[in-house]
Amino acid sequence: MMQLRQQEAMLSQELGGSAGVEQGFEEALLQVVGSFAADHRLQLTEFSELMIAQDQNFKIETLRLSLKGAYKDHLRLLNHLESDFKLGTVASVDFELRKNYNNQKEELYQTIFVQNLYEDDESTK
Incomplete structure:
Protein backbone atom coordinates (compact mmCIF):
# COMPACT_ATOMS: atom_id res chain seq x y z
CA MET A 1 0.00 0.00 0.00
CA MET A 2 2.83 2.35 0.83
CA GLN A 3 4.39 1.81 -2.60
CA LEU A 4 1.06 2.51 -4.31
CA ARG A 5 0.65 5.74 -2.33
CA GLN A 6 4.17 6.86 -3.21
CA GLN A 7 3.61 6.02 -6.87
CA GLU A 8 0.28 7.88 -6.85
CA ALA A 9 1.89 10.97 -5.29
CA MET A 10 4.73 10.92 -7.81
CA LEU A 11 2.37 10.51 -10.77
CA SER A 12 0.03 13.19 -9.48
CA GLN A 13 2.96 15.57 -9.25
CA GLU A 14 4.09 14.68 -12.80
CA LEU A 15 0.57 15.28 -14.11
CA GLY A 16 0.34 18.73 -12.59
CA GLY A 17 -0.80 17.98 -9.07
CA SER A 18 -4.29 19.47 -9.30
CA ALA A 19 -5.72 16.91 -11.73
CA GLY A 20 -7.55 13.97 -10.19
CA VAL A 21 -6.29 10.43 -10.57
CA GLU A 22 -9.22 9.48 -12.82
CA GLN A 23 -8.70 12.40 -15.17
CA GLY A 24 -4.93 11.88 -15.24
CA PHE A 25 -5.21 8.18 -16.08
CA GLU A 26 -7.58 8.72 -18.99
CA GLU A 27 -5.72 11.70 -20.43
CA ALA A 28 -2.29 10.11 -20.01
CA LEU A 29 -3.37 6.90 -21.74
CA LEU A 30 -4.96 8.80 -24.62
CA GLN A 31 -1.83 10.91 -25.05
CA VAL A 32 0.53 7.90 -24.98
CA VAL A 33 -1.55 5.77 -27.34
CA GLY A 34 -2.37 8.66 -29.66
CA SER A 35 1.23 9.72 -30.16
CA PHE A 36 2.42 6.11 -30.50
CA ALA A 37 -0.30 5.35 -33.05
CA ALA A 38 0.60 8.39 -35.13
CA ASP A 39 4.26 7.37 -35.21
CA HIS A 40 3.65 3.67 -36.00
CA ARG A 41 0.86 3.58 -38.62
CA LEU A 42 -1.84 2.51 -36.16
CA GLN A 43 -5.33 3.96 -36.26
CA LEU A 44 -7.20 4.47 -32.99
CA THR A 45 -10.76 3.35 -33.76
CA GLU A 46 -12.32 3.35 -30.28
CA PHE A 47 -11.57 4.84 -26.87
CA SER A 48 -14.21 3.95 -24.28
CA GLU A 49 -15.43 6.00 -21.38
CA LEU A 50 -13.78 5.36 -18.04
CA MET A 51 -15.37 2.43 -16.20
CA LEU A 67 -6.75 0.10 -32.89
CA LYS A 68 -6.25 -1.14 -36.42
CA GLY A 69 -2.96 -1.71 -38.18
CA ALA A 70 -0.12 -4.14 -38.78
CA TYR A 71 0.64 -6.97 -36.33
CA LYS A 72 4.18 -5.81 -35.53
CA ASP A 73 2.95 -2.31 -34.75
CA HIS A 74 0.29 -3.75 -32.43
CA LEU A 75 2.97 -5.72 -30.59
CA ARG A 76 5.18 -2.64 -30.32
CA LEU A 77 2.31 -0.72 -28.73
CA LEU A 78 1.67 -3.51 -26.24
CA ASN A 79 5.34 -3.60 -25.31
CA HIS A 80 5.36 0.17 -24.91
CA LEU A 81 2.29 0.12 -22.64
CA GLU A 82 3.58 -2.74 -20.52
CA SER A 83 7.08 -1.36 -20.05
CA ASP A 84 6.71 2.44 -20.17
CA PHE A 85 3.15 3.36 -19.13
CA LYS A 86 3.28 3.77 -15.35
CA LEU A 87 -0.31 4.81 -14.62
CA GLY A 88 -1.91 1.47 -15.38
CA THR A 89 -1.40 -2.08 -16.52
CA VAL A 90 -2.55 -4.00 -19.56
CA ALA A 91 -5.24 -6.37 -18.26
CA SER A 92 -6.39 -8.02 -21.48
CA VAL A 93 -5.73 -7.99 -25.22
CA ASP A 94 -7.81 -9.35 -28.08
CA PHE A 95 -6.86 -9.54 -31.75
CA GLU A 96 -9.51 -9.79 -34.44
CA LEU A 97 -9.26 -10.03 -38.21
CA ARG A 98 -12.12 -8.15 -39.90
CA LYS A 99 -13.03 -8.01 -43.57
CA ASN A 100 -13.21 -4.54 -45.09
CA TYR A 101 -15.86 -4.88 -47.79
CA ASN A 102 -14.92 -1.56 -49.39
CA ASN A 103 -11.51 -2.80 -50.54
CA GLN A 104 -12.05 -6.58 -50.05
CA LYS A 105 -9.08 -6.84 -47.66
CA GLU A 106 -8.78 -8.12 -44.13
CA GLU A 107 -7.68 -5.71 -41.41
CA LEU A 108 -6.23 -6.55 -38.01
CA TYR A 109 -7.89 -4.94 -34.99
CA GLN A 110 -6.58 -5.01 -31.45
CA THR A 111 -8.70 -4.33 -28.36
CA ILE A 112 -6.79 -3.51 -25.19
CA PHE A 113 -8.13 -3.21 -21.65
CA VAL A 114 -5.94 -1.05 -19.42
CA GLN A 115 -6.59 -0.89 -15.68
CA ASN A 116 -5.51 1.35 -12.85
CA LEU A 117 -5.91 0.36 -9.19
CA TYR A 118 -5.78 2.89 -6.38
CA GLU A 119 -7.00 3.43 -2.84
CA ASP A 120 -10.17 5.50 -2.56
CA ASP A 121 -9.46 8.15 0.08
CA GLU A 122 -13.17 9.05 0.40
CA SER A 123 -14.20 5.54 1.51
CA THR A 124 -11.59 5.47 4.29
CA LYS A 125 -12.99 8.64 5.93
Missing part, protein backbone atom coordinates in the same frame (compact mmCIF):
# COMPACT_ATOMS: atom_id res chain seq x y z
CA ILE A 52 -14.91 2.45 -12.42
CA ALA A 53 -15.50 -0.48 -10.08
CA GLN A 54 -15.13 -0.27 -6.34
CA ASP A 55 -14.17 -3.00 -3.88
CA GLN A 56 -14.14 -1.88 -0.25
CA ASN A 57 -11.66 1.01 -0.18
CA PHE A 58 -10.07 0.42 -3.61
CA LYS A 59 -11.15 1.63 -7.01
CA ILE A 60 -10.34 -0.08 -10.30
CA GLU A 61 -10.46 2.10 -13.40
CA THR A 62 -10.73 0.38 -16.76
CA LEU A 63 -10.40 1.82 -20.24
CA ARG A 64 -10.99 -0.11 -23.47
CA LEU A 65 -9.35 1.01 -26.67
CA SER A 66 -9.27 -0.46 -30.15
Whole structure:
Protein backbone atom coordinates (compact mmCIF):
# COMPACT_ATOMS: atom_id res chain seq x y z
CA MET A 1 0.00 0.00 0.00
CA MET A 2 2.83 2.35 0.83
CA GLN A 3 4.39 1.81 -2.60
CA LEU A 4 1.06 2.51 -4.31
CA ARG A 5 0.65 5.74 -2.33
CA GLN A 6 4.17 6.86 -3.21
CA GLN A 7 3.61 6.02 -6.87
CA GLU A 8 0.28 7.88 -6.85
CA ALA A 9 1.89 10.97 -5.29
CA MET A 10 4.73 10.92 -7.81
CA LEU A 11 2.37 10.51 -10.77
CA SER A 12 0.03 13.19 -9.48
CA GLN A 13 2.96 15.57 -9.25
CA GLU A 14 4.09 14.68 -12.80
CA LEU A 15 0.57 15.28 -14.11
CA GLY A 16 0.34 18.73 -12.59
CA GLY A 17 -0.80 17.98 -9.07
CA SER A 18 -4.29 19.47 -9.30
CA ALA A 19 -5.72 16.91 -11.73
CA GLY A 20 -7.55 13.97 -10.19
CA VAL A 21 -6.29 10.43 -10.57
CA GLU A 22 -9.22 9.48 -12.82
CA GLN A 23 -8.70 12.40 -15.17
CA GLY A 24 -4.93 11.88 -15.24
CA PHE A 25 -5.21 8.18 -16.08
CA GLU A 26 -7.58 8.72 -18.99
CA GLU A 27 -5.72 11.70 -20.43
CA ALA A 28 -2.29 10.11 -20.01
CA LEU A 29 -3.37 6.90 -21.74
CA LEU A 30 -4.96 8.80 -24.62
CA GLN A 31 -1.83 10.91 -25.05
CA VAL A 32 0.53 7.90 -24.98
CA VAL A 33 -1.55 5.77 -27.34
CA GLY A 34 -2.37 8.66 -29.66
CA SER A 35 1.23 9.72 -30.16
CA PHE A 36 2.42 6.11 -30.50
CA ALA A 37 -0.30 5.35 -33.05
CA ALA A 38 0.60 8.39 -35.13
CA ASP A 39 4.26 7.37 -35.21
CA HIS A 40 3.65 3.67 -36.00
CA ARG A 41 0.86 3.58 -38.62
CA LEU A 42 -1.84 2.51 -36.16
CA GLN A 43 -5.33 3.96 -36.26
CA LEU A 44 -7.20 4.47 -32.99
CA THR A 45 -10.76 3.35 -33.76
CA GLU A 46 -12.32 3.35 -30.28
CA PHE A 47 -11.57 4.84 -26.87
CA SER A 48 -14.21 3.95 -24.28
CA GLU A 49 -15.43 6.00 -21.38
CA LEU A 50 -13.78 5.36 -18.04
CA MET A 51 -15.37 2.43 -16.20
CA ILE A 52 -14.91 2.45 -12.42
CA ALA A 53 -15.50 -0.48 -10.08
CA GLN A 54 -15.13 -0.27 -6.34
CA ASP A 55 -14.17 -3.00 -3.88
CA GLN A 56 -14.14 -1.88 -0.25
CA ASN A 57 -11.66 1.01 -0.18
CA PHE A 58 -10.07 0.42 -3.61
CA LYS A 59 -11.15 1.63 -7.01
CA ILE A 60 -10.34 -0.08 -10.30
CA GLU A 61 -10.46 2.10 -13.40
CA THR A 62 -10.73 0.38 -16.76
CA LEU A 63 -10.40 1.82 -20.24
CA ARG A 64 -10.99 -0.11 -23.47
CA LEU A 65 -9.35 1.01 -26.67
CA SER A 66 -9.27 -0.46 -30.15
CA LEU A 67 -6.75 0.10 -32.89
CA LYS A 68 -6.25 -1.14 -36.42
CA GLY A 69 -2.96 -1.71 -38.18
CA ALA A 70 -0.12 -4.14 -38.78
CA TYR A 71 0.64 -6.97 -36.33
CA LYS A 72 4.18 -5.81 -35.53
CA ASP A 73 2.95 -2.31 -34.75
CA HIS A 74 0.29 -3.75 -32.43
CA LEU A 75 2.97 -5.72 -30.59
CA ARG A 76 5.18 -2.64 -30.32
CA LEU A 77 2.31 -0.72 -28.73
CA LEU A 78 1.67 -3.51 -26.24
CA ASN A 79 5.34 -3.60 -25.31
CA HIS A 80 5.36 0.17 -24.91
CA LEU A 81 2.29 0.12 -22.64
CA GLU A 82 3.58 -2.74 -20.52
CA SER A 83 7.08 -1.36 -20.05
CA ASP A 84 6.71 2.44 -20.17
CA PHE A 85 3.15 3.36 -19.13
CA LYS A 86 3.28 3.77 -15.35
CA LEU A 87 -0.31 4.81 -14.62
CA GLY A 88 -1.91 1.47 -15.38
CA THR A 89 -1.40 -2.08 -16.52
CA VAL A 90 -2.55 -4.00 -19.56
CA ALA A 91 -5.24 -6.37 -18.26
CA SER A 92 -6.39 -8.02 -21.48
CA VAL A 93 -5.73 -7.99 -25.22
CA ASP A 94 -7.81 -9.35 -28.08
CA PHE A 95 -6.86 -9.54 -31.75
CA GLU A 96 -9.51 -9.79 -34.44
CA LEU A 97 -9.26 -10.03 -38.21
CA ARG A 98 -12.12 -8.15 -39.90
CA LYS A 99 -13.03 -8.01 -43.57
CA ASN A 100 -13.21 -4.54 -45.09
CA TYR A 101 -15.86 -4.88 -47.79
CA ASN A 102 -14.92 -1.56 -49.39
CA ASN A 103 -11.51 -2.80 -50.54
CA GLN A 104 -12.05 -6.58 -50.05
CA LYS A 105 -9.08 -6.84 -47.66
CA GLU A 106 -8.78 -8.12 -44.13
CA GLU A 107 -7.68 -5.71 -41.41
CA LEU A 108 -6.23 -6.55 -38.01
CA TYR A 109 -7.89 -4.94 -34.99
CA GLN A 110 -6.58 -5.01 -31.45
CA THR A 111 -8.70 -4.33 -28.36
CA ILE A 112 -6.79 -3.51 -25.19
CA PHE A 113 -8.13 -3.21 -21.65
CA VAL A 114 -5.94 -1.05 -19.42
CA GLN A 115 -6.59 -0.89 -15.68
CA ASN A 116 -5.51 1.35 -12.85
CA LEU A 117 -5.91 0.36 -9.19
CA TYR A 118 -5.78 2.89 -6.38
CA GLU A 119 -7.00 3.43 -2.84
CA ASP A 120 -10.17 5.50 -2.56
CA ASP A 121 -9.46 8.15 0.08
CA GLU A 122 -13.17 9.05 0.40
CA SER A 123 -14.20 5.54 1.51
CA THR A 124 -11.59 5.47 4.29
CA LYS A 125 -12.99 8.64 5.93
